[in-house]
Amino acid sequence: MPSIPSSDCALCPRLAAFRTENRAAFPDKFNAPVPSFGPADARLLIVGLAPGLRGANFSGRPFTGDYAGDLLYATLLKFGFAKGTYRAVKDDGLELTGTRITNAVRCVPPENKPTTAEMNTCRPFLKEEIESMPNLRVIVSLGLISHNAVLKSLGQKISAFPFGHGVQHDMGGELSLIDSYHCSRYNTNTGRLTTEMFEDVFQRVMQILTNAPASLRGA
Numbered sequence: 001m002p003s004i005p006s007s008d009c010a011l012c013p014r015l016a017a018f019r020t021e022n023r024a025a026f027p028d029k030f031n032a033p034v035p036s037f038g039p040a041d042a043r044l045l046i047v048g049l050a051p052g053l054r055g056a057n058f059s060g061r062p063f064t065g066d067y068a069g070d071l072l073y074a075t076l077l078k079f080g081f082a083k084g085t086y087r088a089v090k091d092d093g094l095e096l097t098g099t100r101i102t103n104a105v106r107c108v109p110p111e112n113k114p115t116t117a118e119m120n121t122c123r124p125f126l127k128e129e130i131e132s133m134p135n136l137r138v139i140v141s142l143g144l145i146s147h148n149a150v151l152k153s154l155g156q157k158i159s160a161f162p163f164g165h166g167v168q169h170d171m172g173g174e175l176s177l178i179d180s181y182h183c184s185r186y187n188t189n190t191g192r193l194t195t196e197m198f199e200d201v202f203q204r205v206m207q208i209l210t211n212a213p214a215s216l217r218g219a
């Protein structure tokens, strides 16, 4: 199992102080580093940015209760990467199938903006997460920050793999990184990311996984 930050993780002083404020303001909410969701033997890992204040930080599950989660979970359900019903709460019984979701930064940052230092400090958790997934074949990065965090975790040069929506990067050893614009409210409201564009990314993931050798298909 990969290491996870403790519920009182103090590695990022600004994020720890924000957590203390949020615990006082919203005592009945989760308010802790948000753990990854989904099976560790998944072939697909989706990497977001960081928990939203009133979404994942309140619910304790990535993208759950976040505006971005509405599109993400609807898409995962549509393509069979999840089963059940998404009800925007942690105990909705939704199951991810062959898929895991994590964030580049595990704690909610003020104004949704982690600093470079915070991203660097949290990266070992992402690195361990990736290294602990024996069947991992595809990583979907939601947004540039996630893309850069994944590349650094894999020891790759950022300049060698420019971010582009829908672009598939070969990470070697049967592992692909696919970029998507983040499914945030801002990106969907401005039309930068449409449902169709987002679904195309997961269609591509399905194609890759379907063409995978039997040993990697869980057959």
Ligand code: URA
Pocket: 048, 049, 050, 051, 052, 055, 056, 061, 062, 063, 064, 066, 068, 069, 103, 142
């Ligand atoms: N919620 C998350 O968990 N991650 C994001 O990137 C956005 C919202």
